[in-house]
Amino acid sequence: MKLAGLMLGILGMVCSCVPPGYQGTMDTARDIGRSLPSGMDEGGQPDEAIPACSRLKTQPVKVRQLYEDYYGTILTSDRSWLNTPGGGYRWGIANEKPLSMAYFAAYVKPAGKYARFRARIYVDKGIKDKLYFAFRAEARDGEVIKNLAIRPGETKTVDLDISGVKRLFIGTELRINHDTARKIVIGEPEFYTCR
Numbered sequence: 001m002k003l004a005g006l007m008l009g010i011l012g013m014v015c016s017c018v019p020p021g022y023q024g025t026m027d028t029a030r031d032i033g034r035s036l037p038s039g040m041d042e043g044g045q046p047d048e049a050i051p052a053c054s055r056l057k058t059q060p061v062k063v064r065q066l067y068e069d070y071y072g073t074i075l076t077s078d079r080s081w082l083n084t085p086g087g088g089y090r091w092g093i094a095n096e097k098p099l100s101m102a103y104f105a106a107y108v109k110p111a112g113k114y115a116r117f118r119a120r121i122y123v124d125k126g127i128k129d130k131l132y133f134a135f136r137a138e139a140r141d142g143e144v145i146k147n148l149a150i151r152p153g154e155t156k157t158v159d160l161d162i163s164g165v166k167r168l169f170i171g172t173e174l175r176i177n178h179d180t181a182r183k184i185v186i187g188e189p190e191f192y193t194c195r
Helices: 002-016 021-031
Strands: 056-060 067-071 073-076 092-095 105-108 116-123 131-137 144-150 155-161 168-172 184-194
Touching: 067 073, 067 168, 073 105, 105 184, 116 131, 116 144, 131 155, 144 155
Parallel strands: none
Antiparallel strands: 056 184, 067 105, 073 092, 092 184, 105 168, 116 155, 116 184, 131 144, 131 168
């Protein structure tokens, strides 16, 4: 009994050492829209450490100079192209017509000026299997920065380190069993850097 009391006393002393403002700071950052971990993998874990920033330098991918089609995509702010069951986006990259074997590919161009890229990706529920997106540095056969699997009908957040990358290739794996993709959307893509 004395041992249990001693252990509780030690635990109380350790807990009292945590700075009182620590949790409040995290809540404040979340409330004012700072970049905190939000991308989750299939297991519900953050897909990587996303930096908490007090200030951001952002560049939305909204203009042609920051985008290049590789196969079957358009950069648009037309909400009819960007509506998904989970909501709509103000700008994004989408397929302009149904895509055989669900092949979708585009470049975004940070020009080495930004540290991170983020977006939300939606895959239509009519696709027969998971789509595997590859994010590659500089070219479609460049170094793989990240691979991301998205199930039919699912939306996932991606937030990844692109430090030094001039062109970021985003493309799906070409597979016969995918059938035809009616809608794939990369919603509100943007580059950012913590300052």
